[in-house]
Amino acid sequence: MKAIAARRHHKLAPVVLLALALLVTGVLYAAFTPSTAQAASAPTENDLTAGSNLFRANCSTCHGVNAEGRAGAGPSLIGVGAAAVDFQVSTGRMPLMNQGAQAPAKPPIFTEEQIRQMAAWVASLGPGPAIPAPEAVDPSKGDAASGMELFRTNCAMCHGAVGQGGALTEGKFAPNLSTASPTTIYEAMVTGPQSMPVFNDGTVTPQEKRDIIAYLDAQKQGSPGGATLGSIGPVAEGMWAWIAGLGLLIGAAVWIGAKSS
Amino acid sequence: MSTNASAPKLAAPVDILDQRTGVATFIKAFARKVFPDHWSFLLGEIALFSFIILLLTGTFLTLFFVPSSDLVTYTGPLAAMNGVEMSRAFASTLHLSFEVTGGLLMRQIHHWAALIFMAAIVTHMMRVFFTGAFRKPREINWVIGFTLMILGLAAGFSGYSLPDDVLSGNGLRITDGVVKSIPIIGSYLSYFIFGGEFPGTHIIPRLFTVHILLVPGLILALVGLHLFLVVLHKHTQYPGGGRTERNVVGYPIFPVYMAKQAGYFLIIFGVLALMGATLTINPVWNYGPYDPSPVSAGAQPDWYMLFLEGALRLTPGFLEVVIGGFTLSLNVLIPAVVVPGILFTTLALYPFVESWATGDKREHHLADRPRNAPVRTATGVSVLTAFMVLILAGSNDLIATHFHMSINAITWTFRILLFVLPVVTFMVTKRIALGLQRKDRELVLHGHESGKIVRFDTGEYIEVHQPLDEQERWIRVQHDPRRPIPLLPEHNERGVRRRGYRRDALRTRVSEFFYADRVEPVTPAEVAAAQAHGEHDALPAAGHAMAELTASKDGSSAG
Numbered sequence: 001m002k003a004i005a006a007r008r009h010h011k012l013a014p015v016v017l018l019a020l021a022l023l024v025t026g027v028l029y030a031a032f033t034p035s036t037a038q039a040a041s042a043p044t045e046n047d048l049t050a051g052s053n054l055f056r057a058n059c060s061t062c063h064g065v066n067a068e069g070r071a072g073a074g075p076s077l078i079g080v081g082a083a084a085v086d087f088q089v090s091t092g093r094m095p096l097m098n099q100g101a102q103a104p105a106k107p108p109i110f111t112e113e114q115i116r117q118m119a120a121w122v123a124s125l126g127p128g129p130a131i132p133a134p135e136a137v138d139p140s141k142g143d144a145a146s147g148m149e150l151f152r153t154n155c156a157m158c159h160g161a162v163g164q165g166g167a168l169t170e171g172k173f174a175p176n177l178s179t180a181s182p183t184t185i186y187e188a189m190v191t192g193p194q195s196m197p198v199f200n201d202g203t204v205t206p207q208e209k210r211d212i213i214a215y216l217d218a219q220k221q222g223s224p225g226g227a228t229l230g231s232i233g234p235v236a237e238g239m240w241a242w243i244a245g246l247g248l249l250i251g252a253a254v255w256i257g258a259k260s261s
Numbered sequence: 262m263s264t265n266a267s268a269p270k271l272a273a274p275v276d277i278l279d280q281r282t283g284v285a286t287f288i289k290a291f292a293r294k295v296f297p298d299h300w301s302f303l304l305g306e307i308a309l310f311s312f313i314i315l316l317l318t319g320t321f322l323t324l325f326f327v328p329s330s331d332l333v334t335y336t337g338p339l340a341a342m343n344g345v346e347m348s349r350a351f352a353s354t355l356h357l358s359f360e361v362t363g364g365l366l367m368r369q370i371h372h373w374a375a376l377i378f379m380a381a382i383v384t385h386m387m388r389v390f391f392t393g394a395f396r397k398p399r400e401i402n403w404v405i406g407f408t409l410m411i412l413g414l415a416a417g418f419s420g421y422s423l424p425d426d427v428l429s430g431n432g433l434r435i436t437d438g439v440v441k442s443i444p445i446i447g448s449y450l451s452y453f454i455f456g457g458e459f460p461g462t463h464i465i466p467r468l469f470t471v472h473i474l475l476v477p478g479l480i481l482a483l484v485g486l487h488l489f490l491v492v493l494h495k496h497t498q499y500p501g502g503g504r505t506e507r508n509v510v511g512y513p514i515f516p517v518y519m520a521k522q523a524g525y526f527l528i529i530f531g532v533l534a535l536m537g538a539t540l541t542i543n544p545v546w547n548y549g550p551y552d553p554s555p556v557s558a559g560a561q562p563d564w565y566m567l568f569l570e571g572a573l574r575l576t577p578g579f580l581e582v583v584i585g586g587f588t589l590s591l592n593v594l595i596p597a598v599v600v601p602g603i604l605f606t607t608l609a610l611y612p613f614v615e616s617w618a619t620g621d622k623r624e625h626h627l628a629d630r631p632r633n634a635p636v637r638t639a640t641g642v643s644v645l646t647a648f649m650v651l652i653l654a655g656s657n658d659l660i661a662t663h664f665h666m667s668i669n670a671i672t673w674t675f676r677i678l679l680f681v682l683p684v685v686t687f688m689v690t691k692r693i694a695l696g697l698q699r700k701d702r703e704l705v706l707h708g709h710e711s712g713k714i715v716r717f718d719t720g721e722y723i724e725v726h727q728p729l730d731e732q733e734r735w736i737r738v739q740h741d742p743r744r745p746i747p748l749l750p751e752h753n754e755r756g757v758r759r760r761g762y763r764r765d766a767l768r769t770r771v772s773e774f775f776y777a778d779r780v781e782p783v784t785p786a787e788v789a790a791a792q793a794h795g796e797h798d799a800l801p802a803a804g805h806a807m808a809e810l811t812a813s814k815d816g817s818s819a820g
Binding site: 101144145147148149152153156157158159160161162164165166167168169170171173174215218223224225226227228229231232233234235237238239240241242244245246248249250252253254255256257258 | 298345358359365369376381427428524525528532541543558559561562567657658665667669
C-alpha cells in the first residue's frame with residue numbers, strides 16, 4: 001500500500017484511475033445485463049395470455065388496453081401484424097422513452113420470447129404482415145445487382161446511396177441501415193414504420209426484397225478503396241483532405257522551412 | 262560555389278548545350294534566386310506539386326477511361342453491378358478501378374490530389390491576402406493566381422462529372438438548373454452546353470476535352486506565368502532585422518532550396534499516395550451509373566463547390582417569380598450566380614480597391630503582419646466566415662443526422678448566421694488586431710515584464726522591465742503608419758467648386774473605413790523618450806510624444 005500511496009500524485013494517476021473505473025463499470029454492466037433467451041415456435045394459448053399481459057403492463061398507456069389506440073398518445077395496433085411489433089420492440093424503438101420527432105433505436109428491453117408473445121397477441125387482433133421466415137430474408141438468395149437498382153430507385157433518397165442514413169424534416173431521419181438485421185429491414189418494408197412508406201408485396205415483390213437485403217449485406221464487406229470514411233460522401237472526404245492531408249503537408253512545410261535557419 | 266568531383270565529367274555535355282542555347286546565363290540567374298525561410302512560403306508549392314501529381318495520375322487514367330455515353334451492359338468482377346445497363350464512361354471507370362492493376366490507387370490519388378490542390382490554392386491565397394503580398398508590384402500576379410483558382414474549380418468540377426455516376430450526374434443536373442435560371446438566354450445556353458435536352462449524350466465527351474485539354478493547358482500556361490512573375494518580382498519576406506524592401510534574406514535555390522523542394526515534392530507524393538491507398542474517395546460503385554430519376558440523400562459536391570450547394574440550400578423557394586408568363590428563378594439565380602459573382606469579384610479586385618482607398622502607390626516587398634492591417638485582416642476573416650457558414654449549410658443534412666438536430670432549425674440558423682456572423686467576426690477581428698498592435702506598442706516602450714520588484718531606499722517600489730532586443734523591437738516598429746487620406750476642401754480659394762471633389766469624398770470615406778481606427782507604430786523619438794524616463798513610466802498618446810520631447814529635452818517628467 002505504501003508503494004501506491006507514494007505514487008498517488010503521479011501525473012498518470014488520474015488516467016489509471018479513470019481506466020480502472022471504466023473497467024469496473026463495464027464488468028458490472030455486463031454482469032447485470034440480462035442475456036437474451038432463445039425460443040421460437042407457434043404461439044400457444046399461454047403465449048397469447050402472456051403477450052396480452054405484457055402489452056397491458058408496458059404498452060397500454062399509449063396504445064390503449066385493447067390496442068385500440070388513444071387519441072394524441074399512440075395509434076391503434078389492430079391489424080399492424082406481428083412484423084410491426086417485432087420491428088418496433090426488437091430494435092428498442094418501443095416502448096418509447098419520450099415523445100420526440102421520431103423513436104430512436106436503442107437496446108431492446110424485452111427478451112425474444114417476450115417479443116414473440118406480444119407479437120402473437122397483437123397479430124391475433126386482426127390480420128397483418130407476419131414476421132418473415134428465415135429464407136425470405138436470406139441475403140445469399142438475393143441478387144445484389146438487382147438490389148442496387150431497386151435500392152437506388154426506392155430507398156436511397158432517404159437512406160443514402162449505401163444506406164448510411166439521411167435527414168428528414170424537423171428532426172426526423174432515415175436511420176443508418178448498416179447495423180440493421182435482414183429481418184428488421186424486411187419488416188420495415190412491409191410495415192412502413194414512422195415516416196417510411198409501406199412497400200407491400202405488390203410494389204416490391206418478396207424476391208426483390210431479398211435482392212435489396214442482399215445489396216445491403218454486400219456493403220458489410222467494406223470498401224475496395226480502403227477506409228469508408230462513413231460512406232457519407234464528399235463532405236467527409238473534404239474534411240479528411242483539409243485536416244489529415246493539408247494538416248500533414250503544412251506540418252512538413254513547417255519542418256522544411258525551419259530546418260536551415 | 263565549390264566544384265565537386267563529378268563536375269568535369271558533366272562539363273562537356275553541358276558546354277555543348279550552353280553553346281547552342283545559352284542556357285547557362287538563365288540557370289545561373291535562376292540558381293541564385295533566394296527563398297526566404299518560412300513555412301508559409303511553401304503553401305503554393307503544395308498546389309504546384311499536387312498539380313504535377315494530378316498530371317501524372319491523370320495521364321494514367323486517360324489510358325483506360327472511355328469518355329462515351331454509349332450504353333453497355335456491365336459484366337465484370339463487381340457483383341453489385343452485374344448485368345446493369347450503364348454508360349461506357351461509367352463501365353470504363355469500374356474497369357480501371359477493379360481490373361486495371363493499380364487503377365483504383367491511381368484514381369484515388371488523383372481525386373485526393375484534386376482536393377488537396379484546391380485546399381492548397383485557397384490556403385496559399387489566404388497567406389498572400391493576410392500578409393498583403395498582393396500589393397504593388399504583385400497585383401497582376403494576384404489576378405493570375407485568382408484565375409488559377411477559378412480554373413482549378415473548373416478542372417475539379419469537370420473531372421468530378423466524368424465517371425457518370427449518380428452523384429456527379431446530380432451535380433450536372435444542378436449545373437443545368439443554374440444555367441437555365443439565367444434570364445432570357447438560360448434555356449438556349451443549357452441546350453448549347455448539353456447539345457440538347459439534359460443529359461443527352463454530348464456532355465461526357467465535352468467535359469473530357471475540357472478536363473484533360475483545355476483547363477490543364479490553361480493552368481499550365483498560367484502557372485508558368487505565375488512563377489515567372491514570382492522570380493521577376495522576387496519573393497516577399499517577413500519583416501525582421503536586416504530585411505528591407507530592397508533585399509531578400511534567405512537561401513538560394515541551388516543547392517539549398519532545390520533539395521528542400523525536391524524533398525517536399527516527395528513528401529507530398531507520399532502523403533497523397535498514402536491517402537489514395539488507405540482512404541476511399543468517390544466510391545462510384547456505391548452511387549451506381551447515372552440515371553436522371555434517383556437522387557440519393559446526402560448528395561453533395563466536393564468541398565470547393567460545397568459553398569454553392571450551401572447557398573442553394575439556404576435560399577427560400579418563394580423567390581421564384583413569374584412575370585408575364587416568364588419564370589424568373591431568383592431562388593436559383595441569387596445563390597448560384599449572384600453570391601459567387603460577388604464573392605469572386607471582390608476577391609479578384611481587392612488589391613485595386615485597397616490601393617485606391619489608401620492612395621498607396623509604392624512597391625511593397627515586406628509582408629505585412631496581419632495585425633498591422635486590421636481592416637484587411639478583418640475583411641478576410643469575414644469573407645472566410647461567410648464561406649464557412651455556406652459550407653456548413655451545404656452539409657446541413659449531415660449535421661442534422663450526426664448531431665440529432667432538426668434540419669429546418671439548422672437551415673434557419675445558417676440563414677441568420679450568414680448575415681450576422683461575418684459582421685461579428687469583422688468587428689472582433691479588427692479589435693483583436695488593434696489590441697495586438699497596442700500590445701506591441703506597450704512592449705516596445707516598456708519592455709518585457711521581468712516579475713522583479715525593486716524597492717528603493719526611499720521606500721518606492723518599481724517593477725524592473727527588461728528591454729526588447731534589437732530584433733524583437735525591429736519587428737514591432739518597422740511598419741509605416743497608415744492614416745486616412747485627408748479630404749481637400751470642396752471649393753478653392755476663389756470659391757470655385759473643385760473638379761473630382763465627389764470622387765475624393767468617396768475615396769476619403771473608404772479610406773476612413775480602413776484607417777480611422779488605428780494604432781500608430783512607435784517612433785524612434787518615443788522609444789528614446791520611454792527610455793529616458795525609465796522603462797516603468799507610462800507614455801502619453803502617440804501624437805503628443807514628439808512635441809513634448811522637443812519641449813522638454815532635459816528629459817524631465819513628460820508623462
